[in-house]
Amino acid sequence: MQHRSNHGPRPHAFQPPQGELALLAGSANKILSQRVADELGVRLTPCEAHYFSEGNVFVRILENVRGRDCYIIQGTHNPVNDNFMELLFWIDALKRASAQQVTAVVPFFSYAKGDKKDEPRVSIRARVCADAIEAAGADRCLMMDLHTPQIQGFFHIPVDHLYARYVLCEHIRTLNIPDLVVCSPDVGFAKNASAYADYLGAPLVIGNKVRRDHSEQAQVLELVGDVQGKNVLIVDDFTISGGTLIAMADVLKARGANDIYAAVSHGALSKGVAPKFGASQIKQLFITDTIEPQNDPLTHNITVVSVSRLFAEAIQSIHDRTSVSQLFPDSNNPEI
Known part of the structure; x- marks a missing residue:
């Protein structure tokens, strides 16, 4: 069994205020997650992922997140399917732990190229992944440079799209x-x-x-x-x-x-x-x-x-309920 723990011993005493921002690092983006945490001036919420020899993954949050505004940073690059399933399990774990809001922060959405049915008998893979993220319980997504911006339309939840x-x-x-x-x-x-x-x-x-x-x-x-x-x-x-x-x-x-x-x-x-x-x-x-x-x-x-500052500013804007588009100097509609 492969153990991927993002932090040290499991804490028990910490009781966060309702609605406080909680930032979690999945296995795929530990370095970027720490940089984002440093930019925000917050600590990463303790969590861990276990990868078993037959391919199963088990995730666990090591701190109370009830009523908190949670952000899980987990890209879906290679190994694509492992990372994508881990993302779904993090979302599910946060929802079952009574998080107030769960935002899936996906720096790289690897199935974005599967955005259309351009030949017979093929899957629109990006749509299937969007459905899965919603079904797992995500309240919104934060992504960077999707292969085509219209993929945002595959989701019924808000998607904030960042540009590198x-x-x-x-x-x-x-x-x-x-x-x-x-x-x-x-x-x-x-x-x-x-x-x-x-x-x-x-x-x-x-x-x-x-x-x-x-x-x-x-x-x-x-x-x-x-x-x-x-x-x-x-x-x-x-x-x-x-x-x-x-x-x-x-x-x-x-x-x-x-x-x-x-x-x-x-x-x-x-x-x-x-x-x-x-x-x-x-x-x-x-x-x-x-x-x-x-x-x-x-x-x-x-x-x-590094794009850590841009992600940190976007997360802070979402948390504060302010405009994300104000981060882009050539935005045509700064009120969105």
Whole structure:
């Protein structure tokens, strides 16, 4: 039996006030959870998860949460199904412990790509997961950079959607990269890439990418826009195999670009991918800490930018019943 305890000995005496914020760390995001707790100035509520040899998971909250406003931070990255089931069990445990409100904080929602029935006899996986989260008892969700924003419509409970681009752009601005051009690897991400370009005050170019038979490897066929003599920032929502970013960098170099940078919200790097980035044309890859590195040590050209402050501010806004959209400087409707 594998034991994953987030804290030390089980306390018994602590009696929290009604409605007090309680922040819990699931197994998937312990580092990010501690950073969020530090930003909020609160301690993590003691809890533990046991993984048994046959695959079962058992979760337990080690403190009274009755009447409290609870937030469980648990992403659903690899191992996807283990982490997703653990999330459901945390929600159920909190509801059965009479929490006043349970918010599922899911930094990376891995089934977000399964958002449509685009071929016969397939499941709309994101909808199934949304139904499961609701059935477990979540009162609301807090997520970052869903593959498509309309996934919020799969839920009947409120979903607050955060964007990593503000944090990534602020970091990139500190580098003072001259003659910067933002590049979308495909038409599908062009709208989001345009938001990056507007925020950085840079022009936009767009690639033409194809992917066949659900492969993680994509082929970049064409580029719309001029990058001759420019420094280019490729942006995307996540990377698993690195194929899209590395292939795009090769095309950009062939078109006369100078330094190539890349920024993605979720670095879901599979085994062997970090070294590929180390040997690629990409001078620097910026990822966030929504997913903890699992397979290979990060190479010299991969930088992790923390989104803990943004999550902390969003959690505080939800707890205080104030607007979450006020955290975004280009929000079109700050009263939402």
